[in-house]
Amino acid sequence: MLPMTQHDPHVKRHHGGGYRSHATSTHTRHPIGVAGIAAAMVGRDAALQQLMARLYMLFENGGTQLVTIIGEAGMGKSRLASEFYQQVMRLPDAPRFHRFKGDPQRSAQPHGLVRQLITSLFDLDESESNTSTLARLEQGVTELLGPDRIEEAHILGYLVGLDLESSPHLSGLCHDVRQIRERAVQSAMQLIAKLTEQTPMVLMIDDLHDVDDSSVAMIERAAQIGGAINLMLICLTQRHLFDQHPHWPQSVPGALRIDLHPLDEHQSRRLVGEILRKAGKLPSDLRNLIVSRAGGNPLYIEELINTLVTDGVIIPGEDIWHIQVGRLPRLRIPTSLADLLRTRLQPLNPVERAFLNAASVADGAFWPNAAAYMLGHVQCDVAAIIQSLEQQRLIVAQAESSLNHQQEYRFSHDLLREAVYDQIPEDHLLVYHRRLAEWLVKNCDDHLGNYAGLIAEHYDRGGDQHHAGRWHIQAGAHARTAYALDTAISHYQQAISLLANLPYASADLIACHAALGQVQLEAAQFAEAVASFRRTRDLASRYGDKQAHAHALERLSAIADDMSDPVSMRNYAQQALELAREIGDPAQIVMSLATLSLANNRLGETDRGLELAQEALNIAQQAEYDLGIAKSMAYLALAYEHRGDLNTAMEYMQAAMVRFRQLGNLVEVATQLNNLGYIANAQGDFASALTFLEEGLRIAHDGGIRYMEIYLLSNLGAALVGLDRHGEAETLIKRGIQMCEQSRIKIFPDFYRDLSAVYLRQGRVDEAVEAAQRGLNLAREAGAPREVGVAWRALGMAMADLAEPMGAALCFAESSLLLDMPGMIADKGRTLRAWAAHELRSGDAERGRKLLDQARDLFRQASLSHELERTPAL
Template identity: 30%
Template structure:
């Protein structure tokens, strides 16, 4: 900023400070011209790099209450002195608490905690500063009353914690933007005079540290829901000022730390047994469970019969640069020196606690000397003591003698009480160096003292003290390090259940939400649950909780975790932080070469952040010469990404996308979708859509249905967005497709590709309504592009829907339409495809000979033209027709020709269908072992590829196998699964077949009433669909009626069957034609009907004719004797004795 700009800024600030005195109108008039001049100067100067950061901070607003009334009674000089003096003193308080004042405006100020570097206690220091500001306001109010006789002078303060953009504005370093600022201002505006209001988001960080008074939620402009807040009354005494963890009202057992607890217990008992010092250090990252482990150990130790003398202390972020801060905390806890004690009282407590330990053998004067030396070392003012005066300038001597005194305190106390010492030290990673020096000295010189020194730390301690607790520990004292790892999946799920035990049942989606994001960190899990509570996803009751599933997925990273992880990021070198930010744009998993594509030097920082356990290398990147890394936590990745400015994100996303787009090799296609997402975030709509399309096509080829649908959905949503909304600065001119003029043709082609992938995928899943909608959209595109080949594809795909829904009339119509289009195009390949579909339609509609002739001609022509894919399609038609004509041997021959072609052509779905058809042919021959093998393999493959219609068919065949094996229960389960699939894929004929199979299974289990109802439903569906399965259902109805002894009903069903046959009808297309006729004979014979003999003769002759066509004697024997109804027909013909009407089911 130039000198002139600085002068103008200062003048504006000066006028703003006198707003209360001069009035708003005067200040606005004067400031307006100055701001205009400043803006002109800024606009005229060359653009400079903008130093901006995104980060979570705690924002504090302070307002002086009563300043307007005061200005009415004091002259300008006095009001200036009061207000500026107050703001100056408040600024000193803010800075003393680690904050930075960014702005002054009249009689208020705005300060930020965590602006430069984040600390885990930013919010705590902001609230402590707020309380100190209230105290200053009260003091100033008393002075104003005394000096000027005016009452009512005070301050009020508000604090809120959240994300902001710092820097880069007109006011440069004082610039702060974001909703967080508005909320903090609202906290201050609604605070009472002399009060401190903090938002719920700030209170989350300091819960347990302050006494508070809950307040009713307040409205904030720009925020949808009212915001909860509290009035902070006071800080709790230091001994009790521990940020509360866990979930209020839920006492949980410790999970997954039994082995580590046993190690601590063994160390404790070892001190008693051996009488020597043992130093144990528990190491883990934040939130892993160090403090909980120590708490469980304390509870266990307190319940032991052994007597011990306890010391404990905790290091704090704000005291790590305070010499001997941790040692002072340890002694203060033991001697009950409170934070608010006067210096005189603190010194008195120290003398009373320390001197008696030395007096007996060294005398009162020497004992006081030890106490004064130790007190002086830890910061108590003993400078006027006769024992200190002569050496207070000799720091080395004070340190040496103070260390000796402190070590002697532990030694003498253990001797006096004849009990070991237990020293518990928390958060050693924040300990000051002087205290660490003393602790290493203590471990060395007190090695022979029965003493357990238990310290908790994060791994960062070893960056400062690699050999902690020191090599000297090996000279007598034992040292042990216990590494706490994150909870594994099993323990994580157990902890989630423990934390959520007030729910009647923990939904899997909630358990996964809590455990998946936390990655084994208990603190993260607790904070995620508390956030879900705060955001209404979980309602808390006295005894029971309730989950609101619709709100589970809307949750984000809790601000408590953001501050924790942001502090870790700010603790690394600038180059390392930048590399992490760049890596976060690549993703949770990233690669060194991708990082180098963003910044040629970024990968150089990876060893440092790996040592700090912020990222971890992974073994197999899948790319030659590339190393793969992952962030240590998903939440760390999210927090890091949120610190990257948007304009930088676009730049980094573009470079990451380019790197992924250039990949080659076996796994390159696996990253098409990720490349697309990077291009989308970079604002490159064209490339994003193209790569989403490629990713969708690749996913469909692998039958990864959900991935394919997801990529298509992303691309179509992007295509439907106006261009200006996808990362670009201006929208420009667009046509109706939302793209630049001239691109309409290319966009329609791209849209076709996407819809084609989705339509085929929906077809396999049986989602007919959505499939038809996509075909309608594809038809519109074909018309817009005036492309007969695309029109053909629409007709061809509609044939497929008709085939899979057994609508053979519609299939024939679409096949003829496709044939006409193929002829118009002049493409015989397309013509043969249409012919194949028409052949199926003819055969399924009852004209098997015409269909078969058409298929044979198509097969011959396909072979002559070398169209091998079409050859497989015609072989499939002929195999199906052979099955319909009761020629399973011929069907097997066609399948045996087709299967090698399917595999050679790389068509796994068609190969799966062929395998399933092969199994069905073996079933028709009665070869149970072969049938079970081929059907089982077909089921495995069709499930893998997601062909639900084919899966239904296979399940029906497997149901038949189980019925033949006498496994009615298994058959019933398979039939039910088949029926569910038939309904899902909207195929009424398959639904009727499944109901018939279920009816037979119910009958086999003796559930005749259920069987009768099921066959009735099957008959109704098949009759409405004009499906030949209606005859299978009638035979089933006759069988179950016979089993119930209702022979009249059985005869009515048979009469309907006979009327159909006598009227020229056939049983082609039924599942089990011989069973239908066998049941008819049974019922007629039971009634003594003269027609029985003719029916038996006809079905026996038919059976023998089919058997005679089977040249293989083994297969012929199996055909006659392995299929129950065939066996029964042969036996009845041989003996002339009827069987009961349900024996062959």
Template identity: 30%
Template sequence: MNEREQLEQAIAALEAQRAMLGDAVVDAALGSMRATLATLQQERAPEQRKHATILFADLAGFTPMSERLDPEEVRAITSRHFHEVTPAIRRHGGRIEKYIGDAVMAVFGIPTAHEHDPEHAIRAALEMQQALAALNDEMEPEWGLRLAMRIGIHTGLVVVGYLGEDFTVVGDTVNLASRLEGAAPVGGVLISHDTYRHVRGLFDVEPLEPIRVKGKAEPVQVYVVQRAKPRAFHLRTRGVEGIETRMVGRAAELLHLQQALRAVRAGHMCQALTVIGEAGVGKSRLLYEFRSWVELTPDELWLFKGRTAPEMTRLPYALLRDMLAFRFQIQDSDLAEVARAKLVQGLLDFLSDEPEAEMKAHFIGQLLGFDFSASPHLRGMVADTKQLRDRARYYLSRVFTRASEQAPLLLLLEDLHWADDASLDTLAYLVQECRALPLLLVATARHTLLERRPDWGEGQPYAGHHRLHLAPLPTQETHQLVDEVLQKLPEIPPALRALIVERAEGNPFYVEELVKMLIEERVILPGTDGWQADPARLADVRVPPTLTGVLQARLEALPADERALLQQASVVGRVFWDSAVSYLAEQEEAQVHQTLMHLRQRELLYQHEVSTFAGAREYLFKHALLRDVTYESLLKPQRRLYHARAADWLNAQGRAQAEQYAGLLAQHYEQAGERAQAAPWYRLAAERARAAYANLAALDYYQQLLPLLAEPQQIDILLKQGMVLEVIGEWHHAEESYRQALHLIRQSGSDSPPLVEEAHCQQMLGSFFYFRWRYQEALECFEQARHGYALLGDQVRLSRALDSLGGLWLWQGEYALAQALCEESLALRRTLGEQAGMSDSLLNLGAIAYFQGNPTMAWTLYQESLALLRQIGEKRKIARLLRYIFKIPYEAGDYDVARTIAAESVALSRKIGDKRCLAIASGYLGLAMIQQGESGLGWSTLEEGALIARELADPWLLAEVLGSQGLGAYTLGQHEAAERAITESLHLLQEKVPVRWHSARLLLCAALVAAARGEPRLGWERGQESLRLAMELDIKSGLAYSLIALAGFLQTPGAALRLLAGAMEQLRGAAAPLLPELVPVRERIIQAARAEMNPAPFAATWAEGISRPLPQLIADARLCPP
């Protein structure tokens, strides 16, 4: 060891003893030693200033402990200590600069600096503490002691002196690292803010109060590192030329976000905030600062993070997929089975003790495009796209529910204006469904989001969802931002400041980009020790008047090879991969990587820590606007060439990846002018979107596809487009699409294929008209479909057409015709063994029997249908069928059975996310509860059903649920509430939904309500209308019910008793039970007659009523209005 090294080691040893000896003693001793060292250092090779990370580690309390040990024991202990803990330094790329007694100093970043040196130093420090803990377990039995270590880490400029391959490191950075080691908690790792800003987001840290350090004018902010994050996402320092800048002018908005998270953590309801602002106004910076603040809060939470890009707008559920891929570390380059396994495992971690957890994970995966179509849990479900969507969304809400039981949830979503509609719909659903959970959603978006979703963030769909608008910075705050960005200038020339403030117009991104442009134009000259300005050059610089112009100027100033590569990257998208750009540029990846590194140094690009394609580096344009400007700078022939290569590269990544990005592939091929190549990908993208119930995306793809096809090829697409338009409620356009398909079919001739297509088209048009209550048009279409399928010998589709015709006649009250058609359909389906179809036919036949007043037959048919559905696992149809079955025991007064049936329907509907069925079943369950005496619970269940029905805004659904609510209110004696509900229901049925059977039943209830409210004349009129409809529809039980209700309005007890007796006989003949609401009417009539008559006249009157024919009973009911 030479003289210089001995002197440096002595100085370091004294520094290590500062805490024990005191500053005065150490400083006095160091004065002459440092002077001597300075003389020796002049003889060495030229020194260099470099950025490095310094680590000091020292055993705490070891000196007094060693005084009671033999020197050889001390040496043995320290040797074992260094042997165990120092390998971690080397594993992470550090170099041990020196040992000082029981302390060690290590350097990261010399001789070669790496971007991740601060991270590597911290990971080494954590492993050193772990290694010491393991060593203690071994030494304690032998020596009876446990060692403890402090570690301090600081990052900054150091002076490096070289002597051959050896080097020494000195400077303020070294001194501060040593002081941090002395201030660190025993067993802890203490880092400075200059280190922390390089590793923000990678470790769990605890911020401490700033500490006073000798030689520093201001206190030093420090952090204790607790552990590495299991799911880390690096938060890069924001600024210019690597200089950290504070956020300016957004303190109130940041406080708003912080208070929202505090409220969520305090147990308040879900909060959703969408930050709205124009490009460059500071949305991402605000989110960054919020995330940085969250990093330093002690409480745990679940983080879900996602970002969209323009090319994702048409990809169904792309944002949600990105969010879960982040959480579960799924890469786009993962094999399909690997991606599925990661997703399922990630979801099961939250759903571990949830019933049927794997099934729920598979539904979510199928919806998000991970292709679980082969899963036994999805048997029969893949084609039922609405059920798939509804159940998957509900199961996703269960994931959030279970996760929230462990910790609050934080969803951070960027660039929502480019999000696909399916993701936006699902986010709205989740915010509503999870409104009672500790969940905070923070999203950023431009104002264009509000053009698509005008109500977004204004209490829609949930009152806890708000907008947070970011306006441009005021002039004073723009001045502050310029000062912050140019903090390295000793003095900012007034002309330079005025130029930036005036041109930026309060846009922070413009400020940063303009400063970078001025650096490139050498108006501002960055340096290691500070910056300089050259005001003379400012007059010669042409500063563009807009942000786009500044970006264009920066782009034009790039070397040709860098500009060309950036343009090629812009074709791939805002997010891109080096392997893709290498393919587009036809360059080696090493060469591309070098150029991309230069573009990163110019702060035009970021590199993601983790790539979604394994083996490729993933990059991101710093701002979406920069990507747009770069793309627009390409000439059209270049664009076509690069789009074709981008499509080829994506296609080469594997079939699963290509299918996932089918829509993007189609766009690349179309923009390349290769329409024939684009068409099959658009078709695939549309089918995948429709299968995921992402109807707007499917419609968009169909509309892109149609112009690429010849007319005969358009027919199938027009039919599918019509189905999508029908689902989203675009009735007029759906009909146009179907009719256009029919026109093309008839244009093509009369040979066999068009006959098949026409039959399909007529069946679809018939269903369209049927659900729009245009029965005559539906009848014509179904008849033509039936005729076509019969000619073709297509028994499966013929059975479907027959069942459709049967259902149509059923709702028009033509029961004999309906029954014949449904029985023919059932016979065909039994022959074909088509169980799902058989269950449909049996349901229709059961409904016919019920409406004709034969509940026993209806029960038998319903039960056979139910057995088939349970066998094939059709949960949606089971839930629906149970609603039909409910009415039979309910009307028979068997409320226990009725309640059990309704409760199963409610539970199933909730499980699969079928809100339509849930609304009706909740109404039925509420009625059964009320009849069992649970009035409070029953009424709240009825109200829940009505709330869901209003939310869905379906007239027929709302009319049905309001009818139940009205009946429930009548049973409870709440006659005003009953009148309101039934009146609204009748209005919907008469104005919106021409379903006359429902009107007949509601009018009956309305008559009873009017009587209870003391309006007998109105009640009698409603009863007469109910009777008229029952006669028209030939509903035998309905006729009897109306007659009983009307008997209650007759003035003389004898006439009322005679009509009641005749109606009860008609009811017996129809094998129908007396409705619960009519029981009090019957009892009241009998009681009044007994009060007026002796037993003999009473019996004679009853016998007379039984013997009267139906026409006479009807005539009796029409006499003597009150």
């Protein structure tokens, strides 16, 4: 494809060494039981045996095992996990064991699980200084991967939130966080591979449904690696996981799914007997009551027995428990598990109840100081309340906290938290959510970006739409910085829905639409990006924001280029330039001039294109705008390329790429590698083109730069065709066509032109003609003269191989006529060469010789030595 325009991205401490060298467990839960009695696990033996079988497969064969355990709340997932942990730790050579928990409060934080993993592997502590934490990372990484791998330590440190802007090891990546993220994930996988060379590792993730999307993708990616690491991934989740990830985990061969169903009657009776084993023979009325009400839910059985103990029906003793059967008829047994759990709150005094209400608003882990702040004027002894709630087994302290200097707690069960939250009056909820948002803003310190989505959610649930919208914008920006694009899009969309009807929020709304459009563009969602930037343009025009208006027009111009619409591209760029000059913004003027330059080149007005690119460079140099200087050089290269001066084009493009490398802008480096590959293709130097394009594709793929991959695949297909590597070319071309379709942009004519050439070499002439015709139709729709001329040549070459090649000469003639323009010498020479081959084979031989001589003259004129070598003299 022709060179493109670039889119602006606007556990407690273990002191033994750098990493854990022994089996360990993080946040492993143990059953609480009833009155000190922990019953044996009932009804989950088959599931436990499946887990152990997969573990033994890991020991024997290596590789990766992925197990998903699915069950609704109270079905015993945590108990099964705890029992598995106990059995694993009794093995003679126990594996490393790490356990993490998803949290709805942090599900909007990109790559949260990667951060937890790195923190656990290296015993990092957020209370330590930046320097100490980095030193621990450097020690651990270099011990595992070698002394030359210190850069990986800095990459991992960046991902976990260390301030490493001045790190010399990240100087080439500091403006490309997408690349840092990808490198960090790769480094984490390499570390796990090294750690599991001798001893396998088990990673258990509780509540996968509350894990951020980017981390879920990372889990799936780790499972797909297969033999590279010796790892068992166990995911505990509820069924609504499949609402967000309907295909989980179909992409992982051999993945095991274990569904936990309600206990049957026999199993329920057995569990009751296990818990009440000190009561001797149970009265049938009592056993029947518990079993009938529980519906096979193990947690309900345990909580109902807890209630019967509290109400004096069951009286525990040290050796013998007594049953007061006569009290049964007078009891009111709750019909739902939530109501049953709420009965545990009855002994609380008003202050304890209010404190627990406030704590439940946190929607997962909570911090006592936050709950006290939410209560406002209510005076309470926080330490005494915490002690009382722990004694009543309503809350559990956590070994680690996600916030510095804040002890963290959880409810003893998530269902208990929900039961508490559901009975809070609506007017109290509004106040609690707003105050929790305020507390987070004041106490998140350097981690504010990580909590922006959570703050937005609490403001929203507290009825403060304006603050909620603004914090969603911050959360979107944070997610975009981490290149979790789907998360960023979600935040921006939520912000728009909150701010759309607030007349005083116009500036925020305009900025939000523009940011959403840019992220959609980076995600190759072109149609959606057009809609967002048009909305930005309309709002900016309505409210008189000329800066935002000009930027939106320039973005629309760039997208029009992606959509193969050079006329609209020029119109948008001209409007953007007029506004930019009106407000006197040098940066916007430079970008608008550059885009307008390329639009004119696309339409064949190459003199005007060169003039505009040179003007852009002059203004950028006067303003000392480094990024603008580099971009202007790149657009000057495109202007010279369109004029046919490929050598000068190559010089400017390489100079631009040097500057982009110095700026650390790998997105632009990938862009210029694409353009260098395109120019090398135009020179007929397919080997050099392949080198440029493969590096560019690696950068784009590793960084997830989806739209750039499409351009690189287009040019890479042409290079492979030129090198006669047709099988590889066909695969890449079809992948590029698929990506265009998925991104809802017009398929590049180049793809079908090169596909036609592949089919010809394979003897599939009819398919070659069909592909060439599709390429011609697409080129005509785009309206670019060069693309149409080249497409006619491809159709002529395909028709020349037909049994009756009558129309081939007409196609070549039309191509030659369209390409008879300054700057198209190389393409006209190729057309004349293809036409000559047709005439020499099945037409007028004398005419063929003349055409071949003309082609050689054109190649000499353009100094195309590679093409001259391919065009033998007669």
